[in-house]
Amino acid sequence: MHQILKFKDRTLLLNALTHRSYLHEHPQSGEHNERLEFLGDALLNFLSGEYLYQRYPEKGEDELTRRRSALVDEQQLANFALEVGLNLKIRLGKGAKREGGSQNPKLLSSAFEALIAAYYLDKNCDIEAVRAVIEPLFNSVPERTFTLRSNVDAKNRFQEWVQKNITPSPPKYDTVPIGGSCHAPEFLAKVLVGNKVYGEGRGRNKRDAEKAAAENALARLK
Incomplete structure (x- = not known):
């Protein structure tokens, strides 16, 4: 140490x-x-x-x-x-x-x-x-x-786009475990603006899944 x-x-x-x-x-x-x-x-x-x-x-x-x-x-x-x-x-x-x-x-x-x-x-x-x-x-x-x-930083960039183009409120993330082992779980995240899903992503933890969802949402905007 x-x-x-x-x-x-x-x-x-x-x-x-x-x-x-x-x-x-x-x-x-x-x-x-x-x-x-x-x-x-x-x-x-x-x-x-x-x-x-x-x-x-x-x-x-x-x-x-x-x-x-x-x-x-x-x-x-x-x-x-x-x-x-x-x-x-x-x-x-x-x-x-x-x-x-x-x-x-x-x-x-x-x-x-x-x-x-x-x-x-x-x-x-x-x-x-x-x-x-x-x-x-x-x-x-x-x-x-x-x-x-x-x-x-996909989450920040997507939030900036949302607040500039849609609403002052930040997007929300719905993140749930979907499998994997107890030592290596997998999560699925959906990023929503209002009730509309803008992107989905998977990751080994909630943070990575939400980042992947934001990246997916940004890719769909192009």
Whole structure:
């Protein structure tokens, strides 16, 4: 584990590293990391928003929103997880290990969110302690990452088109699981404006399925 992530409460750390699949096989091993993931997601959204607001005083709301999406999307959080060595520490069940769970961006990003939440709680909810950990990681993201991902952020681009051409209200996504294994589920998303379906897409998680639906909707507009 990265040297700056030192825990007083080892139980919090272990819970952050524990995937649901591990708990199925080791039911006496504490808790899985999904509740911590929820808190970590909220913390990262706040810290990334604040970071970008301070770093780019010349950028408007739309561009800051795009950059925040790039900074805390699944792949980028998975990159952060690899940087702090989570792939070597995450506790997975045998099935998830066989399916390459320690390199799965979804599992890694979720574990990273959980780790941030656990660290926050371990430091008595001191946001400054978390900021000291996360800002160097944010600083390590190349500028081209924002440019590339902003250019392909399908959900934002479709929302902009909808609000410019149809209604001020953002599109809605109806996303449901349609199969796959418990370690590699598949989701189907439909993007709607009012009651009309504009696009559909599939993905290994809700976020990817919704992105695919937005890309499908944009393709239909051409």
